[in-house]
Amino acid sequence: MAAPRRSGRTARYADDPLKAAEISGSSSSEADVGANNWKGKRRVSQKDSSDEDFAGVVGHGEEELMVMDDDHSEDEEDEAASSNDEEMSLINSRPGYKAAKSLPSRHAGEAKKVVQVSNSGGMRNRGTPNPTEHVSKSKHLQITFGTDERDLTAVIYARDRWCRGIDAGLPTRMSLNQTETLPSHGPEKAFGVDPEEIEMEATQGWDWYYNDQIGGDFRRRQRTESIQKGEARRKYLPLQNPGKHKVIIGPVNDQKAYELGQDDILNFGDAWDTINSRIKKDKKSSQHSSTMKKVDGSASTSETQEKKVREGWILNLGNKVQCLAWAPNQDSLVQYLAVAVVISEQQKEEFRVSGELKGAPAFTPSDPYPAALQIWSFKARDGEMYTKSLDMAFEPKLRLVLCTDWGDLRRISWCPVARTPREEDEPKRLGLLAGIWGDGSVKILDVTVDGDSGATEYYKVTSAAFSCKPPSTVCTCLTWLSPSDIAVGCANGFVAIWNIASLPATEIESSPVPYFYMQLHSTYILNISSAYPQHPHLLGTTSMGGQTRLTSILDPQKDMVDTVRMRMGSMQMSYSPVLQAFFSHDENDFVRLLAIRRFYSTITVARLPSTVSTLAPCSFWHPSALLGCTGGTVIAVNPLRRLLHSREKNWHLIWFTHEWIRNQEENGVCVSRFLDGHRAESVGLMRNMVTDRRRLVNGSLIVTIHEEGTHITTLAWNPNQQCAGWASAGMGCGLVRVEDLAM
Structure with missing residues (x-):
C-alpha cells in the first residue's frame, strides 16, 4: 500500500x-x-513550545x-x-x-x-494561539468574540452605544434612549441571536404555561392560604432590634439624620434640599425665556426642575437582607421588587426541632424555620422620554407577603425569558420565581398580585408549584435556561436540570427526576450561571475548591474548559449578554471577565477596596456591572473598553459607601451613614501595587474584617428596558436602597 x-x-x-x-x-x-x-x-x-500555546x-x-x-x-x-x-x-x-x-453553539x-x-x-491538540502574546487588534477580536459576523456585529453595536467616555461607569439616559434610534443591520440588537428565535421564545415558549392542562396542573400544585397580618408579623416578619434605625445621609459637609422603624420608608432626596434650591435658582433665570417660547419643551423643563440631585428610597426591613430581585416582563409604570429577609439566630431557637446539627450547616438541610418573601411596588414617572425615572410622589408599598416553613430563603431568581402579554395575565401575574430554601430544596412559585387592591396581602404557601431535592445532598444555587428549564447546583458537585413543563400529574407529591444529573465538580458548587440568550446550553460554575468551569450540557465530558484555579472559591458569577462574557472575582478582590471564546484566560477589569460580597446579575440593556464588598462600598464598572482594547484605561465609579455602627446599649439605636458624590477614577490593576501599597502594614499582608451590618449583601439591576437604570442594594443591617442610576 x-x-x-x-x-x-x-x-x-x-x-x-x-x-x-x-x-x-x-x-x-x-x-x-x-x-x-x-x-x-x-x-x-x-523547548519554548508547550501545549498551552x-x-x-x-x-x-x-x-x-x-x-x-x-x-x-x-x-x-x-x-x-x-x-x-x-x-x-x-x-x-x-x-x-x-x-x-x-464547544457546541448555534453555529454548529x-x-x-x-x-x-x-x-x-500524552494529549496534543490544535487550537487557538496564546492570547497573552502580541497579536493584532483584528486577531484579538477574533480570539475574544469569534469570527462569526453575528457575534462581531453585536459587539460593534455595543461599542457604538457604550464606549463613550460618559458611559465609563454607569449607563446614561441618552445611551439608553438610543435603543430605537441607532441603525440596525441585523440581529445585533438581540446580542447576535436571530430576532425570530427571541420572538418565538417569548410566545410559543410560554404556551405550556397558558395551556389549561399543562399550565393548569402546574398552578394547581401550588397551594396557598390567607393568614392574618398579626400572625405573619409575629412569626414570619419578626423584628430583631425593637429600637429605630438612625440613617445619616446627604452632602458630606451638610448631612442630615433620620430615624426609621421597621418597614419605614425614607425619601433621601430631601437631604439635598440646599443643593437643589441653588440649582433651581440658577436654572430659573437661564431657562425662563426658552420655556415661554417652546411649548413642546415645557413638560421636560418642568420635569428637570422638579427632579432633585439625588432621588431614591431607603427601606428599613429590620434584619439582614438575603436576596433582592426585580420582576421581569413589567411594561407598565409599576415595578415590583422581591426581597427576602432572614430571622436572627435567637429567633430560630424557638423553631428548632432537631437540636444540634449532625453535619456541616452548608451540607445539611436545616430545620423548618419560618421565612417570608416580600413583594414591594415602585412607580415610574410618566414622562416623554423612553427611559423612566422613579416617581418620588408615589411611596413604595408592600403588596404581597408569601410565608413559608421551609427554612431560610437563600437564593431567588425570576425567570428572565421575555414573555408576550396575554389576556390570561389577569390577575396580575408577575412571573415564575425560583428559590433555594434552607431545607435543601429548590422550589418554584407562580407569583400573582391583585392589581386593583392597594392593601398588603398575606399568604402562607403550603405547597409550591414545583419542588425537588436531589437525594443525599442539598441544592445550593440555580439559573434559568428557558421558560421551562431550570439548572441547579448541588453540594456534592452535581448539576441537575429539570423541565418543569413535562412533569406528569402523578409527580405532584413525589420528587421529579431531572433529565440531566452529572457531576461537574468534585465539591460544593457555589454559583451557577447560564450563557443565555446566546448560548443557554453553556453553564458557568464555581466551586468551593477554587475551580471556575464552563461546561456544555450537550456533551459535558468533552466540551469543558477551566480557567485559572484560585485558592478560595468565588461566590459570585453572572453572564453579560452585551459583553458575551462572565463576570467573576478572585481571592485578591480583583474582578475578572471570562469571555466565552477564551474562557481559559481571564481579563482583570476592576479592583475593590475590600472582599467582594455580592454581584448584581448583569443587565440585558447595558454593560455596566454593580459589585458590592464587605466594607460597604458599591462600585459600578463598564469593562467594554478594556475588553476591546487591553491597553485602555480602566474606570470605575462608586455608587455609595455605607458605614454601620452597632448599638452599645440594649434597645439602642444602630447608626448607618451613607457617603455619596464620588467621582469616576482610573484604578491601576497591577497586582504588585496592591501588595506593596494597599495591604502591607509593617511588612505583613492584612485583611480587614468589617461588621456584618456594614456588608453589601445583595444587588440587583431592573431587567425591564424602560427602567434599566434602576438599581437596588441590600445591606446586612436590614436597609434597602433603591435609586435610578441613569445619569
Missing part, C-alpha cells in the same frame, strides 16, 4: 500526529523539520486561528487543507483515536473539528 499524501503543514507542529498514530513512516529529516516551530514571525526552539478551540477556520508561517502561498494553503481532510478521515478510521468536537455548522491523538506521550 502506498503511503498516504502528507500534509503541507508538517513544519508547524513540534510532533507529527500521523507519526504518533503510526499511519505513515517519516524520515529523520522530516522530524528535524517538524522540530523547528514558528510562532508568528519568530522562530523558537522546541495550542489550548482551546475558537471555531471558525484553522487558516485564521492557527499559529502559522506567513510565507505560505494560497496554493500551498489549499493543498494543505485538502490533505488535512484526508488525514482526518484516516485518523478517525483508526481504532483508539477520535475527533473531538468544539461552522465549527471545525480538532484532532486529538492519545499516546503514551
Whole structure:
C-alpha cells in the first residue's frame, strides 16, 4: 500500500500526529523539520513550545486561528487543507483515536473539528494561539468574540452605544434612549441571536404555561392560604432590634439624620434640599425665556426642575437582607421588587426541632424555620422620554407577603425569558420565581398580585408549584435556561436540570427526576450561571475548591474548559449578554471577565477596596456591572473598553459607601451613614501595587474584617428596558436602597 499524501503543514507542529498514530513512516529529516516551530514571525526552539500555546478551540477556520508561517502561498494553503481532510478521515478510521468536537453553539455548522491523538506521550491538540502574546487588534477580536459576523456585529453595536467616555461607569439616559434610534443591520440588537428565535421564545415558549392542562396542573400544585397580618408579623416578619434605625445621609459637609422603624420608608432626596434650591435658582433665570417660547419643551423643563440631585428610597426591613430581585416582563409604570429577609439566630431557637446539627450547616438541610418573601411596588414617572425615572410622589408599598416553613430563603431568581402579554395575565401575574430554601430544596412559585387592591396581602404557601431535592445532598444555587428549564447546583458537585413543563400529574407529591444529573465538580458548587440568550446550553460554575468551569450540557465530558484555579472559591458569577462574557472575582478582590471564546484566560477589569460580597446579575440593556464588598462600598464598572482594547484605561465609579455602627446599649439605636458624590477614577490593576501599597502594614499582608451590618449583601439591576437604570442594594443591617442610576 502506498503511503498516504502528507500534509503541507508538517513544519508547524513540534510532533507529527500521523507519526504518533503510526499511519505513515517519516524520515529523520522530516522530524528535524517538524522540530523547528514558528510562532508568528519568530522562530523558537522546541523547548519554548508547550501545549498551552495550542489550548482551546475558537471555531471558525484553522487558516485564521492557527499559529502559522506567513510565507505560505494560497496554493500551498489549499493543498494543505485538502490533505488535512484526508488525514482526518484516516485518523478517525483508526481504532483508539477520535475527533473531538468544539464547544457546541448555534453555529454548529461552522465549527471545525480538532484532532486529538492519545499516546503514551500524552494529549496534543490544535487550537487557538496564546492570547497573552502580541497579536493584532483584528486577531484579538477574533480570539475574544469569534469570527462569526453575528457575534462581531453585536459587539460593534455595543461599542457604538457604550464606549463613550460618559458611559465609563454607569449607563446614561441618552445611551439608553438610543435603543430605537441607532441603525440596525441585523440581529445585533438581540446580542447576535436571530430576532425570530427571541420572538418565538417569548410566545410559543410560554404556551405550556397558558395551556389549561399543562399550565393548569402546574398552578394547581401550588397551594396557598390567607393568614392574618398579626400572625405573619409575629412569626414570619419578626423584628430583631425593637429600637429605630438612625440613617445619616446627604452632602458630606451638610448631612442630615433620620430615624426609621421597621418597614419605614425614607425619601433621601430631601437631604439635598440646599443643593437643589441653588440649582433651581440658577436654572430659573437661564431657562425662563426658552420655556415661554417652546411649548413642546415645557413638560421636560418642568420635569428637570422638579427632579432633585439625588432621588431614591431607603427601606428599613429590620434584619439582614438575603436576596433582592426585580420582576421581569413589567411594561407598565409599576415595578415590583422581591426581597427576602432572614430571622436572627435567637429567633430560630424557638423553631428548632432537631437540636444540634449532625453535619456541616452548608451540607445539611436545616430545620423548618419560618421565612417570608416580600413583594414591594415602585412607580415610574410618566414622562416623554423612553427611559423612566422613579416617581418620588408615589411611596413604595408592600403588596404581597408569601410565608413559608421551609427554612431560610437563600437564593431567588425570576425567570428572565421575555414573555408576550396575554389576556390570561389577569390577575396580575408577575412571573415564575425560583428559590433555594434552607431545607435543601429548590422550589418554584407562580407569583400573582391583585392589581386593583392597594392593601398588603398575606399568604402562607403550603405547597409550591414545583419542588425537588436531589437525594443525599442539598441544592445550593440555580439559573434559568428557558421558560421551562431550570439548572441547579448541588453540594456534592452535581448539576441537575429539570423541565418543569413535562412533569406528569402523578409527580405532584413525589420528587421529579431531572433529565440531566452529572457531576461537574468534585465539591460544593457555589454559583451557577447560564450563557443565555446566546448560548443557554453553556453553564458557568464555581466551586468551593477554587475551580471556575464552563461546561456544555450537550456533551459535558468533552466540551469543558477551566480557567485559572484560585485558592478560595468565588461566590459570585453572572453572564453579560452585551459583553458575551462572565463576570467573576478572585481571592485578591480583583474582578475578572471570562469571555466565552477564551474562557481559559481571564481579563482583570476592576479592583475593590475590600472582599467582594455580592454581584448584581448583569443587565440585558447595558454593560455596566454593580459589585458590592464587605466594607460597604458599591462600585459600578463598564469593562467594554478594556475588553476591546487591553491597553485602555480602566474606570470605575462608586455608587455609595455605607458605614454601620452597632448599638452599645440594649434597645439602642444602630447608626448607618451613607457617603455619596464620588467621582469616576482610573484604578491601576497591577497586582504588585496592591501588595506593596494597599495591604502591607509593617511588612505583613492584612485583611480587614468589617461588621456584618456594614456588608453589601445583595444587588440587583431592573431587567425591564424602560427602567434599566434602576438599581437596588441590600445591606446586612436590614436597609434597602433603591435609586435610578441613569445619569
